Amino acid sequence: MFAKAHLAAWLHAQGLTAEFSYPEPLGSAVLVQLEDGRILLVHLDRNRPVSWDDGSWEVILGPGVRIAPDVLEQRGYVQRIRFEDRPGGGRVMRLGTEHPGVGTTWDGLEDVELTSRGLNTSTRPDAVRAPMVTGLRHSESEGRSIVSVAPSRSRAASTVRQDDPVKRALMHLDRAIRDQPDRLYTAVRTIQQLLETEKVPENIGRLRLALGRGQTQLEERARQRQVVLARLQEQPTYFLLTEATQLMRDLDVTAEEREAVRVARVRHDQEQAALRREQEERRAARQAQREKEWREQTEQQLAERRERNEAARRERVERALVVQREQEEAAERQAQRERAEKLGYLAPFVMGALKKAAREERGHHLA
Numbered sequence: 001m002f003a004k005a006h007l008a009a010w011l012h013a014q015g016l017t018a019e020f021s022y023p024e025p026l027g028s029a030v031l032v033q034l035e036d037g038r039i040l041l042v043h044l045d046r047n048r049p050v051s052w053d054d055g056s057w058e059v060i061l062g063p064g065v066r067i068a069p070d071v072l073e074q075r076g077y078v079q080r081i082r083f084e085d086r087p088g089g090g091r092v093m094r095l096g097t098e099h100p101g102v103g104t105t106w107d108g109l110e111d112v113e114l115t116s117r118g119l120n121t122s123t124r125p126d127a128v129r130a131p132m133v134t135g136l137r138h139s140e141s142e143g144r145s146i147v148s149v150a151p152s153r154s155r156a157a158s159t160v161r162q163d164d165p166v167k168r169a170l171m172h173l174d175r176a177i178r179d180q181p182d183r184l185y186t187a188v189r190t191i192q193q194l195l196e197t198e199k200v201p202e203n204i205g206r207l208r209l210a211l212g213r214g215q216t217q218l219e220e221r222a223r224q225r226q227v228v229l230a231r232l233q234e235q236p237t238y239f240l241l242t243e244a245t246q247l248m249r250d251l252d253v254t255a256e257e258r259e260a261v262r263v264a265r266v267r268h269d270q271e272q273a274a275l276r277r278e279q280e281e282r283r284a285a286r287q288a289q290r291e292k293e294w295r296e297q298t299e300q301q302l303a304e305r306r307e308r309n310e311a312a313r314r315e316r317v318e319r320a321l322v323v324q325r326e327q328e329e330a331a332e333r334q335a336q337r338e339r340a341e342k343l344g345y346l347a348p349f350v351m352g353a354l355k356k357a358a359r360e361e362r363g364h365h366l367a
Contacts, residue, residue, distance in 0.1 A: 003030055003042060003062075003081065006093035010109040013174040015167050015206060031056075036116075042081065058119065060095070073100050079119055080104055097121045110175055115164070166203045169194055170210050177217050182249040184221060188214035221250060229260050236268035 004020050007030070011018055018040075021031045028045035043050050044062035052059060052071070060079045061067065067078050080096045096106040105123045113120040173187040191211045198204050225247045232240050244261045247253070 002083070002091070003044070003093065006109065007032060007040075007042070010093075010112070011114070013110070013171050013178075014114060015170040016114065067098075069100070072098065076100070077124065079121075082106070095119070095121065097123045099123065110179075113168070113171070165194060166198070166207060170206065173210050173214050177213070181217075181221060182246075182251075184214065184217055185251040188218060218252065221247070222252070225250070225253070225257060229257060229264075232260065232264040236264040236271070238268070241265055241268060 008018070008020070011032075011034075017035055019033045021033070023029050023031060025045075028043075028048055030042040030044065032040040032042065034040070038057035039055065040058050040060060041051065041056035042060045042062060043065055046062075046064045046066070050059060050061065050065065050067065058079065060081055062080075063082045065080075072078055076099070078098050080098055082094055082096065083091045084094060086092045093109055094106045095109055095112050096104040098104040105121070107121050111122060118124070169187065169190045172183070173191065176184040176187045188211065191207050191214060195204065195207050195211065198207060225244075228240060228244050228247060232244060241261070241264065244264070248258060248261055
């Protein structure tokens with residue numbers, strides 16, 4: 001189913017439709033039957049032999065499916081597909097052309113064109129389909145395939161493919177709508193020019209339908225530009241300018257629209273410059289405030305330290321004075337004790353002398 005989705009989208013981009021069927025066992029292959037009856041066989045089963053002679057118009061080998069060297073040599077090429085992871089998620093299908101002794105060159109499906117003569121790739125731009133291998137049989141005794149092929153035409157003798165400008169124009173339009181909107185105007189102009197000269201009614205009908213789709217997409221693209229430009233006039237932003245830059249790649253952009261984007265970009269640049277100046281001024285103011293607060297904090301810390309030092313000095317002086325007073329008081333008490341001790345020692349002698357003097361004085365009065 002994954003292969004079918006990619007193949008269907010690829011054919012639709014070229015204006016082709018097809019019916020898909022799945023042979024048994026399910027998942028081994030995909031049969032793609034085109035409107036003109038041609039059948040593409042996409043062989044996916046690595047363990048089953050490839051059916052080269054079942055009436056398919058072209059055989060495409062899936063990932064890892066091998067081909068016998070002699071078959072590749074006789075055919076001159078083989079088409080392959082593989083799946084690759086896409087950046088951002090999902091997977092994509094790529095189609096490659098393998099040549100003998102060269103290897104496989106891979107192309108995106110958008111670069112591969114299915115014509116009435118073959119699959120045009122980067123290595124086979126004017127491809128002519130190789131004839132199917134016929135006469136395939138399996139040798140049971142030897143366990144290998146014996147292959148005979150119908151004579152193939154030399155690639156050098158192949159007739160140069162005549163491009164189908166209608167299919168190519170439709171393919172380019174689908175690609176522009178899907179992935180390349182900046183090329184939409186060119187694709188629409190190409191279809192308009194083809195309608196001026198196309199004579200086949202079927203092609204005219206297809207071109208008119210495609211033109212309607214393309215013009216609708218152009219109108220939608222123009223409305224998108226107007227919305228973005230209106231929002232830019234209100235307030236230009238980086239994301240709006242990025243989106244507008246992408247839209248200005250359209251070839252039908254008017255000079256007025258380009259001028260509006262230019263004016264919006266100048267305004268945005270001026271506003272951003274003013275905003276940067278304001279932010280710089282705010283940063284400078286915050287830095288100056290931080291420096292002021294740091295100076296004030298430093299001065300406060302120094303003042304507090306000086307105050308603490310002065311208090312400690314006063315405390316030391318007071319303690320020294322207290323110690324000095326205590327020492328003086330102790331010395332005074334010691335002196336008093338020493339005087340008292342001297343007086344106590346002399347007291348008996350003084351008392352004796354006084355008593356003697358008193359006796360002598362009484363004796364003198366009696367005499």
